[in-house]
Amino acid sequence: MKTIKLNIDKTSNFVSKDVLDSYEKRANDANSLLHEGIGLGNDFLGWLHLPSSISEAEIEELEATAKTLRDNCEVVVVIGIGGSYLGAKAVIDALSCSFDAMQATRKNPLIVYAGHNICEDYLFELQSFLKNKKFGIISISKSGTTTEPALAFRLLREQLEAQQGKASAQQLIVAVTDKARGALRTLATQEGYKTFVIEDSVGGRYSVLTPVGLLPIAVAGFSIRDLIAGAMHFENLCGPEIPFDQNPAALYAAVRNALYQSGKKTEILVNFHPKLHYFNEWWKQLYGESEGKENKGIFPAAVDFTTDLHSMGQWIQQGERTIFETVVSVQQSNHEVRVPSDEANLDGLNYLAGKRVDEVNKMAELGTMIAHVDGGVPNLKLELPELKELYLGQMIYFFEKACGISGYILGINPFDQPGVEDYKKNMFALLEKPGYEEATKAIKAKL
Numbered sequence: 001m002k003t004i005k006l007n008i009d010k011t012s013n014f015v016s017k018d019v020l021d022s023y024e025k026r027a028n029d030a031n032s033l034l035h036e037g038i039g040l041g042n043d044f045l046g047w048l049h050l051p052s053s054i055s056e057a058e059i060e061e062l063e064a065t066a067k068t069l070r071d072n073c074e075v076v077v078v079i080g081i082g083g084s085y086l087g088a089k090a091v092i093d094a095l096s097c098s099f100d101a102m103q104a105t106r107k108n109p110l111i112v113y114a115g116h117n118i119c120e121d122y123l124f125e126l127q128s129f130l131k132n133k134k135f136g137i138i139s140i141s142k143s144g145t146t147t148e149p150a151l152a153f154r155l156l157r158e159q160l161e162a163q164q165g166k167a168s169a170q171q172l173i174v175a176v177t178d179k180a181r182g183a184l185r186t187l188a189t190q191e192g193y194k195t196f197v198i199e200d201s202v203g204g205r206y207s208v209l210t211p212v213g214l215l216p217i218a219v220a221g222f223s224i225r226d227l228i229a230g231a232m233h234f235e236n237l238c239g240p241e242i243p244f245d246q247n248p249a250a251l252y253a254a255v256r257n258a259l260y261q262s263g264k265k266t267e268i269l270v271n272f273h274p275k276l277h278y279f280n281e282w283w284k285q286l287y288g289e290s291e292g293k294e295n296k297g298i299f300p301a302a303v304d305f306t307t308d309l310h311s312m313g314q315w316i317q318q319g320e321r322t323i324f325e326t327v328v329s330v331q332q333s334n335h336e337v338r339v340p341s342d343e344a345n346l347d348g349l350n351y352l353a354g355k356r357v358d359e360v361n362k363m364a365e366l367g368t369m370i371a372h373v374d375g376g377v378p379n380l381k382l383e384l385p386e387l388k389e390l391y392l393g394q395m396i397y398f399f400e401k402a403c404g405i406s407g408y409i410l411g412i413n414p415f416d417q418p419g420v421e422d423y424k425k426n427m428f429a430l431l432e433k434p435g436y437e438e439a440t441k442a443i444k445a446k447l
């Protein structure tokens with residue numbers, strides 16, 4: 001099986017071999033600790049062996065449910081926030097035609113998203129769009145209580161029942177949530193919705209290879225079997241028994257921590273393929289929510305090149321030297337477009353005539369890497385052979401495993417997210433949620 005490849009060569013001027021070697025033990029110990037299951041956050045290690053533990057029966061159930069939604073819906077709304085939608089959107093966007101939403105004739109239902117913001121105009125416009133559509137809903141919330149998806153689900157469930165009738169709506173709603181707890185579980189049980197379980201041991205940002213991601217990806221018409229196969233392959237390639245210098249997850253975790261300790265406080269995930277924009281977003285939550293603790297942690301930023309070379313390129317080239325880049329590079333385009341020759345050549349592009357557009361993109365990528373490294377920005381590179389389910393699955397597991405190792409090297413718990421409760425408490429107090437009376441009084445005194 002072809003695999004994604006990590007290249008850390010363009011960090012060697014910033015992290016010496018001795019320094020990198022000094023991280024070998026910490027990275028190996030962190031990897032072993034994950035597998036021993038006795039480290040910080042060890043209640044949330046269900047993602048570690050997830051790829052190899054998904055059964056044929058589970059895959060068939062996901063495929064069957066996806067078929068029901070595919071056969072009966074022209075639109076499927078994925079409701080969820082954070083890890084409850086980012087993994088699905090990252091994979092679906094990476095594999096879909098860039099103009100899929102505008103296609104007149106469709107093989108697959110259009111996937112749209114809700115519950116990932118609290119925007120009245122967004123929800124109004126989505127409900128207006130759905131007015132004359134046969135749509136289904138995949139409502140996803142591990143806790144089952146997150147405000148944003150719950151609000152969207154209340155609105156869209158009411159609309160679906162009004163448009164299709166309660167009985168038909170019941171067949172077009174799937175809930176993915178906790179096996180026993182939370183409002184979404186209670187509602188799904190009461191209404192008789194088809195449900196899938198998010199195991200307690202799998203945190204939201206690590207849940208893309210559970211029904212959270214797999215069901216929407218299957219509904220979109222992509223191969224969850226290939227995605228799982230790629231993840232399983234990297235479950236093996238990043239295991240604790242793999243030597244440090246051959247273990248991509250351990251190496252990436254070690255290099256990024258060495259760079260962080262040397263003063264590189266921000267990591268910028270870079271792509272040269274716009275379909276990976278939401279993969280950036282998935283990665284930002286995975287690393288930001290895992291490592292941003294105890295006033296520590298690399299800040300995860302992201303850009304789409306060459307687009308953002310025309311917005312962020314100046315800062316990256318000549319701003320504060322506290323950044324490094326991890327470039328996700330897709331080696332082979334799925335399509336071919338060559339630069340035409342032009343008799344007048346007024347644009348001066350005839351020197352490119354006959355070349356593949358991707359050849360131009362690759363030279364932009366190489367030129368950018370040279371400029372940034374020369375400018376004091378270390379570069380790591382993750383090469384994907386193609387944008388296919390297999391390599392996306394490999395990359396998902398690679399970043400998940402490296403995140404666990406990196407968090408343990410940093411000395412924090414990579415699997416909790418206590419900091420996200422602060423805004424929620426204030427929001428509930430300001431909204432005068434029952435039970436928050438004291439908090440309401442206190443926060444209003446601050447205003």
Ligand SMILES: O=P(O)(O)OC[C@H]1O[C@](O)(CO)[C@@H](O)[C@@H]1O
Pocket residue numbers: 081082083084140141142143144145146149204205289417420
């Ligand atoms: O799936 P849930 O429980 O609605 O949580 C959604 C997201 O919110 C968070 O819990 C943060 O509040 C993320 O970790 C999670 O991915």
